[in-house]
Amino acid sequence: MIGPFTTDMYLPAFSAIAEGLDTLVPEVGYSLSSYFAGICIGQLIHGPLIDRFGRRNPLLIFLSLYIIMSLACSWTNSIEGLIIFRFFQAFAGSCGMVVNRAVVRDLFPPGETAKVFSKLILVMGVAPIIAPTVGGFVVEDWGWRAVFWVLASIGAVVLAAVIWSLPESKAPDKSVSLRLPAVMRNYGKTLANPLFIPFVIAGAMNTGGLFAYISGSSYVYIDLYGLDVKTFGWIFGGNAACFILGSQINRIFLKYSQSHKVVIPMVAFQLLNGIILAFMVYQGTITLPIMIVLIGFYTLCLGMVGPNALALALSPFTENVGVASAALGSVQMGMGALASALVSLFAGGSALSMAAVMAGATAIGLIGLIFGVRMIRRTEWMVAGT
Template sequence: MEDVAVRSPAVPTRTTDVRADEPTGPRRLRIIAVLGALIALGPLTIDMYLPALPSIGADLGAPDSTVQLTLTGTLLGLGLGQLLIGPLSDVVGRRTPLIAGTALHVLASLACLIAPNIAALGALRVVQGVGAAAAMVVAMAVVRDLWSGRAAATALSRLILVMGIAPILAPTLGGAVLLSTSWRGVFGVLAALGAALLVLAAFALPESLPPQRRRQPHFAPVLRTYGTLLTDREFVLLLIVAALAMTALFSYVSGSSFVLQQQYGLDQQTFGLVFGAGAVALIGASQLNVVLLNRFTTMRIVVSSLAVATAAGLVMIALTTTGTGGLVGFLVPLWVVLGAMGFVMPNAPALALGLHGEAAGTAAALLGACQFGLGALIAPLVGVLGNDGPAMAVIMTAGAAVALVALAAMVRLSNRTVPAA
């Protein structure tokens, strides 16, 4: 029964448009490198200003929980932007929305540079998130345009490796910028990086969606497509799994600067290094995932990883609540949780997107919107619960545990509807 439960949910076999001309060799590596650089714009936008969160509050006279709402605004923009840009990319192709969205990100970053108060900064961060959403949803859709099945999961793992450089470098880069300027300088650097990626998008990424595969430019079909996706119970359950898996990452992003700097006394530069270590755990797991895919099914990896994340999260709750082990007692189980999510993050989206290759842009948009929409809710929740280690541990563990329950429901549903492989 276990093998059936693990194999049969790999229902992306329903997709009928598997391509025979999937990029391989140097061309594959080049495309993944470009996509990784573009998709990194989102993590850079989220993470680079993390070391400055306490100083933003002091400069603009805002409490910590209000400052965290600027992060919520970014995540909200990323979610809403993907809902709009994903279907648009299915109609007009991938390049035009990508270039327009990246340009919007550059303009919003420049406006953040001169934001007069916390309300203006929060609103501009929403616009900035919308711009960054273009790169993220288009990159996911391009992967589905060019690869399918296990090849898509492998490509996403490589994509996360390239994208993972951003969360490692972003807080450290932000801390370095803060050595010579204020938090406003961080947004100047983001504008410059966005401009460089705009040039890359314009000249280095070919169109992956030919005209004959594009959808009709009508609003009603878009709504019908969303309706089709949301009535597919297997897709919805995988959507929930993918979104909840991101809870751990967003809890870490939202609360880490306060927990590590205020509770454990790290300075801005040391925080950047410790934050990067967590990203290393996530990235290392995502690359080991490529090896494991040669031996285990995608579903088996996701199930096992969520179980490990839940167990490690429970340990983290116990250690942080009792104060056992200090900083080490917080970081070790935290890194285990992040490492486990490094296996879930490429595999759950690959399973979900494989169900609807005929609407990859819209499916990727819905996937991203759910992930970042949930992140927008999680970011202030860490602050509301206290901005401390136990608060972060509880939210991360709850996300992993509920995702595991959703995955079990998906397994039972698939066993009833899909013959064992």
């Protein structure tokens, strides 16, 4: 949860940071850009490291660095310092994002991973949804620097939990080379797997839809509909509850079926909600209650689709799991950043950019799923035929 929580918790503090560091809000925005750069680059580097040195020791090192960088963000007196420290904060924090997926794949067979990811949604999936609300309360009561104190405290708690409670799930492997040509070959082999790319696209687009909602919701609900911050927080919390509920409904479905058999109807229903939302916003017929209901169903589906896309993308791998997890996470966060940018760029005084990006991302994700599931079924037919 550290990566997405650190991304979003300081968003309500932009104005306060600009005032405190004697700069402009757009300049503060560069610290978000540097964070996304750090989280994408970091995951790509952490993947080979955790395949070479195991999962636990790299996680301990980079959690410690995350705490230091969080404190550095709180101590800085310049926007340039904040931009630099945010990059390294993201670089360090992204290790946990890679490790959690790799550990699940280490410990559970492919048929069980989607259920485990659904359980993990209770923590890591809700983080980007509740983080802005938590950040708003922290900034209002204690100031913007306190956001980074809270993040450092979270990092310390997680570090302690890893030290005391997380055993190693994969022994160090000296056969894994960290030389650049070998690393590039491993990434190339991962990307060449025919089952990987379709489900990576599906997972990335699911993340894109989530970030489109996160980046546009405060503007839509507060600026366009005139809701106060507390009411917005309740709506945001309701969507978090829908997200969690979806992940737990997915666990029930997986007791009776497999990920690739249930995920397409899920994402099709998600797309339907996105299309209706975008169409009604475009026509100007949307009302606040209808918007809340449609987005609630959309976030419900986000919680159902995400664990299955993750599990299906990692299912072909027993080696280079860290590399596969890193590639998956980097593409997901990159798509999240792109979706956020598109929503902000085309806001234009309405909710259309948010709704359109949500629907468009889901449509592309559905195409990726269809191709991936067809490949799985073709493989099943070939096996049955032999």
